Amino acid sequence: MLLRATGLCKRYRTLLVFDRVDLEVGRGQCLVITGANGSGKSTLLKILAGLLLPTSGQVEMEIDGRSLTAAQRRRLTGWVSPELTLYDELSARENLSFFARVRGVTLDVRTLDSTLSRLGLTQRADDPLSTYSSGMKQRVKYGFAIMHRPPFLFLDEPGTTMDESGARLLADIIDEQKRHGLVVLATNDREETAYGDRRLRLDGTGTGRPA
Amino acid sequence: MEQALAVLHKDIVAEFRTRHAVNSLIMFGVTTLVAVSFAMGPFGLSSHVLAALLWIILFFSAMAGLSRSFVKEEETGTIMALKSSADPTMVLLGKMMFNLILLAALEIVIVPLFFVMMDTWPSAPTRFFAVLLLGSLGLSAVSTAVAAIVSKAGSKGALFSVLAFPVLLPLLLSSISGTASALEGASPVWPELRLIVGYSGILITASFMLFEYIWEQ
Numbered sequence: 001m002l003l004r005a006t007g008l009c010k011r012y013r014t015l016l017v018f019d020r021v022d023l024e025v026g027r028g029q030c031l032v033i034t035g036a037n038g039s040g041k042s043t044l045l046k047i048l049a050g051l052l053l054p055t056s057g058q059v060e061m062e063i064d065g066r067s068l069t070a071a072q073r074r075r076l077t078g079w080v081s082p083e084l085t086l087y088d089e090l091s092a093r094e095n096l097s098f099f100a101r102v103r104g105v106t107l108d109v110r111t112l113d114s115t116l117s118r119l120g121l122t123q124r125a126d127d128p129l130s131t132y133s134s135g136m137k138q139r140v141k142y143g144f145a146i147m148h149r150p151p152f153l154f155l156d157e158p159g160t161t162m163d164e165s166g167a168r169l170l171a172d173i174i175d176e177q178k179r180h181g182l183v184v185l186a187t188n189d190r191e192e193t194a195y196g197d198r199r200l201r202l203d204g205t206g207t208g209r210p211a
Numbered sequence: 212m213e214q215a216l217a218v219l220h221k222d223i224v225a226e227f228r229t230r231h232a233v234n235s236l237i238m239f240g241v242t243t244l245v246a247v248s249f250a251m252g253p254f255g256l257s258s259h260v261l262a263a264l265l266w267i268i269l270f271f272s273a274m275a276g277l278s279r280s281f282v283k284e285e286e287t288g289t290i291m292a293l294k295s296s297a298d299p300t301m302v303l304l305g306k307m308m309f310n311l312i313l314l315a316a317l318e319i320v321i322v323p324l325f326f327v328m329m330d331t332w333p334s335a336p337t338r339f340f341a342v343l344l345l346g347s348l349g350l351s352a353v354s355t356a357v358a359a360i361v362s363k364a365g366s367k368g369a370l371f372s373v374l375a376f377p378v379l380l381p382l383l384l385s386s387i388s389g390t391a392s393a394l395e396g397a398s399p400v401w402p403e404l405r406l407i408v409g410y411s412g413i414l415i416t417a418s419f420m421l422f423e424y425i426w427e428q
């Protein structure tokens with residue numbers, strides 16, 4: 001299992017976000033991407049997760065030496081970000097069931113219940129998301145990202161709005177993920193950077209360097 | 212197909228809880244129909260004028276509501292969650308089915324009201340409903356594809372109508388002509404039906420071929 005990016009560059013018209021970013025992450029590893037606001041952490045994460053096309057450069061995801069297709073990437077990737085919004089009209093249970101169905105994953109009632117319990121959402125599982133606090137919505141986003149046990153997990157500022165138990169949940173998710181896959185984490189939070197065993201710093205001058 | 216049905220089910224549940232699209236569609240349709248019937252009702256209109264009025268009401272009602280399916284995903288930010296998990300063609304298919312159901316709901320209200328308020332009834336009902344069904348299929352499919360294109364633009368509402376109108380014009384003209392023939396019951400509607408099916412087929416195929424590119428941008 002491998003995530004490899006070579007010569008990544010992202011440019012919006014005349015604005016260079018980053019250039020010449022190379023990285024490689026293998027199974028059991030957690031890469032932490034740091035950098036100032038506007039240095040391109042979230043953009044890089046979206047490109048790595050296949051949600052945004054780079055201006056130039058390549059991203060490859062491999063499992064057992066075989067490159068994944070776009071459809072396989074969608075099934076085998078989990079993504080949490082402040083830019084991620086789930087359906088406010090639906091409950092946590094309905095949101096997770098819906099995304100399991102569109103991913104083509106069979107999610108039985110017991111698995112769904114245990115996921116909701118792990119997220120600490122059992123009591124409010126059937127309430128619409130519009131009634132949730134921001135921390136509870138963040139927990140549903142974790143569920144969205146991990147319910148299909150993806151080998152590739154991308155977390156962008158995942159600790160935002162989380163309380164103490166939420167922080168423990170995040171640590172638990174990252175630990176478990178490292179046992180069966182890899183994690184790429186974009187953050188500037190000191191506690192969260194400690195999860196990484198590899199680091200990349202986007203310095204805001206258009207380049208990315210191992211920190 | 213299971214994925215497209217999941218998108219359809221999600222949209223129906225979300226719409227049932229908020230009723231944003233169906234309310235704007237039906238309110239627009241009923242208001243226009245009432246205005247038209249009061250203004251034109253007493254004049255004993257020809258079948259061509261009646262057919263044109265019916266499709267103008269349906270077209271502008273569709274413009275008022277059918278773009279919501281994609282625009283709402285973009286405005287609320289849920290589009291990223293969909294992009295990261297769903298097959299683009301299945302999303303398009305699910306949204307097309309949803310818009311067809313929405314348009315059918317509108318027609319269930321508007322068409323009987325149209326018959327009553329304009330004091331008319333088709334001489335060839337089977338042909339009339341065949342034209343209505345196929346015309347609606349094309350209208351909802353093309354509107355969905357155009358909605359996907361404009362959903363990222365700034366002035367979505369205006370752009371949606373401006374882009375959809377020229378693309379839908381051949382379909383609209385054939386539907387008007389077919390409906391007029393069915394109201395009169397004199398001439399067959401096969402030429403119009405063939406044109407509607409052919410044109411809709413081409414546009415739907417092109418939509419599916421191009422949608423993945425639109426989705427990824």
